[in-house]
Amino acid sequence: MQNLRVHLIIEGRVQGVWFRDSTRRQAIELGVSGWVRNLPDGRVEVLAEGAADKVGKLADWCRHGPPAARVSRVIRDDEPWRGDLGAFAVRYG
Incomplete structure (x- = not known):
């Protein structure tokens, strides 16, 4: 099985809508490692691997x-x- 690391920047209405916690729950369910955080400009950033x-x-x-x-x-x-x-x-700051 091949492993992969992915860096995502998500744009749109993605803050204040439970995006980070929902992403964390999805990742845990899938068995993926990494983190998610809000960016100051309103986007969300994800770094994941598995x-x-x-x-x-x-x-x-x-x-x-x-x-x-x-x-x-x-x-x-x-x-x-x-x-x-x-x-x-979920990372803060």
């Missing part, structure tokens, strides 16, 4: 997010897997 198919499912989920979110764009950068991320968490 089995390529699971990381792909999380990235696909981020294209719509939770019900109250309105995602307008997702910028995705696939990166080599490093194996240095812990349990998926």
Whole structure:
């Protein structure tokens, strides 16, 4: 099984709609490591790694997010897997 690391920037109405916690729950359900955080400009950033198919499912989920979110764009950068991320968490600040 191939591992993958992905960096996502999610744009749209993605803050104040439970995007971070919903992303964390999705990642934990999929067995993906990493983190999610709000950016000062209103976007959300995700860094995730794990089995390529699971990381792909999380990235696909981020294209719509939770019900109250309105995602307008997702910028995705696939990166080599490093194996240095812990349990998926919400980061603050």
